[in-house]
Amino acid sequence: MMRLNLKPTISKILSLLFIISVSACTPDKSSEEAATEEFDQAEKQLKDQIEEIVYHIPPPAEIPYILQATGVEFNEGLINDIGKAETYRNDNNKAALNLGIYATDIGYLSNYEKAQKALSYLTNVKPLADQIGVTGALEQQVVQRFESNLSTKDSLTTIINEVIENADEHLKDNDRNEAAAMMLAGTFTEGLYIACSLVRDYPRDILSEENRKLILIPLVTLILEQEQPLADLTKLLGSLESNATTTELVGMTTDLATKYSDLNIQEKIRNNEGVSLLEDESLAGVTEQVIKIRDYITN
Numbered sequence: 001m002m003r004l005n006l007k008p009t010i011s012k013i014l015s016l017l018f019i020i021s022v023s024a025c026t027p028d029k030s031s032e033e034a035a036t037e038e039f040d041q042a043e044k045q046l047k048d049q050i051e052e053i054v055y056h057i058p059p060p061a062e063i064p065y066i067l068q069a070t071g072v073e074f075n076e077g078l079i080n081d082i083g084k085a086e087t088y089r090n091d092n093n094k095a096a097l098n099l100g101i102y103a104t105d106i107g108y109l110s111n112y113e114k115a116q117k118a119l120s121y122l123t124n125v126k127p128l129a130d131q132i133g134v135t136g137a138l139e140q141q142v143v144q145r146f147e148s149n150l151s152t153k154d155s156l157t158t159i160i161n162e163v164i165e166n167a168d169e170h171l172k173d174n175d176r177n178e179a180a181a182m183m184l185a186g187t188f189t190e191g192l193y194i195a196c197s198l199v200r201d202y203p204r205d206i207l208s209e210e211n212r213k214l215i216l217i218p219l220v221t222l223i224l225e226q227e228q229p230l231a232d233l234t235k236l237l238g239s240l241e242s243n244a245t246t247t248e249l250v251g252m253t254t255d256l257a258t259k260y261s262d263l264n265i266q267e268k269i270r271n272n273e274g275v276s277l278l279e280d281e282s283l284a285g286v287t288e289q290v291i292k293i294r295d296y297i298t299n
Contacts, residue, residue: 067108067195070218072202074112078194079105080298082124088131093245095131096179097297100186102128108194132179178240185249186297188226188233193294195223196287200280213278220278223286227260252293259285 080101088094102125109118199219202212234253240246262285268274276282 066222067111067198067219071215072198072219074108074114075198075201076114078197079108080190082121084298085124085128089127091245092132092179093182093243094297095128096182097186097245099125099128099132100183100188101190101294101297102186103183104187104190104194132183178246181236181240182245185233185237188229189290189293189297192223192226192230193290195219196283196290199223199283200287217278220283223283224263224265224277227257227265230257230260248296249293252289252296256286256289256293259289 080098082102085098085102088098102121106118106121106125109115109121199216202216204212206212207215230253234250234257237246237250237253263277263282265277268276
């Protein structure tokens with residue numbers, strides 16, 4: 001599980017406030033000590049808060065693994081075209097977001113034993129890693145490990161999770177917390193996008209409607225379980241320094257949260273009406289908004 005640390009964002013604000021205060025007057029030693037103690041306490045509180053925010057967000061290969069375990073067939077049309085990677089290099093936020101997108105795609109490919117294509121993706125996303133300063137996460141030895149484990153699905157998914165964890169640690173160490181958060185947003189969005197698309201597009205002419213719903217229960221459950229991680233992600237994005245990308249993403253994920261709220265998931269479960277959530281139209285609003293977010297990230 002990735003652990004993001006956004007201390008520097010608040011630290012800069014606190015530092016600025018501290019500088020303003022000391023320029024206005026000359027504090028005594030006790031005042032300086034009190035300010036330092038307050039500063040340290042604020043940093044610790046923020047660290048604890050961020051740890052709580054990301055607790056429920058799944059790693060990049062987890063959702064594709066669950067999808068594969070349900071028996072739903074692989075759909076290559078759902079992954080982001082690796083040929084678009086070059087177009088993201090003019091924008092650090094887009095580079096980080098789509099590095100997260102591609103990480104989940106690689107997990108999806110690996111879990112469906114599309115090892116050679118997964119390797120091609122892993123190799124071709126390196127420019128994005130270079131762009132945001134996490135080249136070390138995709139060192140040659142990582143690619144070699146991937147190549148040597150092409151026939152072992154579980155090993156491949158473990159490696160791709162490690163790559164993203166290493167990238168996250170590198171970004172934190174270098175105070176690149178916004179990029180780390182964007183990567184996280186990308187992995188989360190792509191996993192949910194794939195799950196929603198598979199439910200929406202599952203054939204209706206193969207099984208009876210009753211059996212179709214039974215097959216889709218694990219996928220629908222997976223989608224419904226992302227309501228809390230979505231709230232965590234929105235809070236995380238809202239903690240970042242405001243810019244056009246973060247503002248747009250916060251707005252879009254907030255709209256998605258509204259779609260989840262409209263489902264009244266807990267109330268329906270309490271009233272033994274959970275079966276209604278298996279109807280395709282129940283997830284239509286969530287699916288539509290997820291697609292909008294994904295399109296914003298990848299286009």
